[in-house]
Amino acid sequence: MFSPRANRRAWVLVSMAVALTVVRPGSARAQTIDDGVMMARGELFTGAIYTHDQWNQYWEGGLKRDNGNIGTLTTQSNTVVGVFGVTNRLNLLSNVPYIWTEASRGVLHGMNGVQDLSIAAKYSLLERQESPVGALRLIGVFAAAFPLTDYTPDFQPLSIGSASTRLSWRGTASMQGRDGTFVDASGAFTWRSNVTLDRPYYFTEDQLHMTDEVSMPPVLDVGVMGGFRGPRLMAAATVGVQHMSSGGDIRRQDAPFVSNRMNALRVGGVVMYPLPKLDPLAVRVSYAYTVTGRNVGQANTVSFGLVYRFYLLGRPTP
């Protein structure tokens, strides 16, 4: 559990192996759970993404503060992603991150490990290629995430996750102009299963609960991404809100707790571009900044990915 190096090396090798299993190149468009892009039938989009998330101030309830016993909290991850076009209208997505955390000051030990397996079915509900504003698409997504390892959720903010099984419904509306400009708007409701702690009681929301089971507030996510999406380049600005309407605040000088109400407004951007001569191997770089929040760190989040898109079943005839 506390040997990040060896595990990190293993994930890099796996990622490279996935990237090298090239059959036939496709185009280099992004494909994420919340964008308006669909893979064609037989297309596989895969890659590895490294993410670096760092904060040195956080919101203790509504109070923004720093903490000399944490210093800067850094969470890094390597994530293997995969998207497959089952049909032109149904895509399956999956990803698994390996995460490691560390605090720059104080004596607390970082944590690391394989976190949760996410799988999702993305279905194109409605497509209008010839509308006055360009192509319109409505997408519905059903997603589930399961902890793959028995990591503890009771060492926030150093735990690698919440150890909760999650189910979410997402709807995305996408408008893609003929000139390449686009706007994708997406919203999701995520239900989270109870979390089981290793201890028989906990205190949150001004109550002592004499059980090891913690009920987790559901999460609402809303995001808008807009910019340019051409055959090769994609560049967009992003804004996203994560909102929970329940869950306890971190009390003054308390430690964070797994079921805290964690709200955030994040702004950022994403760029994806095929590498010269290595097309369709593409780089994907994204950045997000937490403008404001509640019971979260004011994070700067950078991710860098190498992604590859190819036809696993052979290019379909038009």
Place this chain on the structure above:
Amino acid sequence: MLSDSRRSFARPVACALVLAIAASHAPELAAAGNDADAGTWRMIVMTGPAQIAVAPPASTSSADYQAELTALKAAQGRLTRAQQRAIDYWGRGGVVCWNEIMLEMVARADLPPPPNADGTYSAPDANNPFAEPQFPFGNPPYAARAYSYVSVAQFDALKAAWYFKYLYNRPSPSDVDGGVRALLPTNGLPAYPSEAAVLSGVTAELLKLLFPTNVEEITRKAAEQREAALLSGRATASDLAAGLALGNAVAALFTARAASDGMRTAAGSPALFASLAAAATARGEVPWHSLESPPRPPMLAAFGNVRAWMMTPADILNERPPAPPSTSSALMAREVEEVRNAVRKPTREQIALVYKWSDGVSTPTPPGHWNMIAAPHIAAGGFSEVRTARAFALLNMTMHDAAVGCWDAKFAYYNPRPSQMDPRIRTIIGLPNFPSYTSGHSTFSAAAAEVLSYLFPAAAPEFQALRDEAAISRLYGGIHYRSDIEVGKEHGSRIGGYTVSFARTDGADLPH
């Protein structure tokens, strides 16, 4: 309020068991079950059961009493659902309910003061409890003392109540008048003074002293407890009034003790911290220092001088463990290495133990954890209210004495934590901000296991296993050396022995 998904099904099972036994041996067990002789059990702070006088009650045939019955019946006729819920809640037993309420108050108070902008820390002020940082910081020694004050005061007050109950033998209202409904099982316990009112008075007064910011909840709960006793058909207004007066008067005795038990000066002073560090240096040892940023004064540096229950100051000194391994010794180097290895590659089982026993901020603290361990055993015992109070009092007295003994050792030796000896040691729980030797968890747990094993011998192996896992979890968490743990356990067991000696001779466990 407490949510309790586990005990909710354990309780009916325990009740069914008690009812089944009661049904087969009702006449014999009814008397023994009420502990009619509890007025003769040895007191702890009170000088005797009649130290506080309780006037004889009016006759049940008097006009005043009959008027009380009429009022009671009228109130039962207007019973609301909220009142019925309160009757069911308090019907589980006042001591058990107050114990749960108190666990929550400790968890609520268990937050250290935040640092000020200039790097100092403000101390909570008992005279201005609502000002930030609120009073108190319910840390483990503070909590151990608080649990013990409430439990011992409840126990002494109930022994006095039992003395007068069986002196005056006034029946419960539902036994006097068939028109009064018994909304809780009848037990034949004399009603005057009401044990519920005694508990409401003694507990509320002490909780207001110990956790003053909860005054509103405390007052409301105490009134609810008395009203539930009345509406259930167990007490009339005069039973309640006499009980409340007795409870309040007993609380005053304990409040006076608390004012002069050494707690006021337990925080210590910068001069004291400096002298402890200088003394350790003079002995050739590395003195403890705070690893928090900004550095925080050590927790209750003079708590070792607080008055214990079952031990004299000389006993505390006599039982003080020998010095820890020298910080420059080879043994210490090996123990530091053992901690470093433990946190480097803990197993999932070890991590589970660390968090099971973390008992850090926002928790009822280790003494509260042991109250939770004891509660189901006490409930399953089918004890009378006074015997229930005895079990919690014995447990909480020994854990307070353990806190005094452990803090005495910690500040006598001022021994550094593993992360101070080796900065490579990173902990998987918060690092307590006070010296290492001996382990508080180990001392608390060994003392508690000793007393609980005496009270519930059949469960002794369970208590000892819990003690051992609580103790070793602190090494797995990276915050204690093996010596802290092993010596702490031995120390705690010896401290537990003092309370067990009292329990053997207090009159409660003599054969009937």
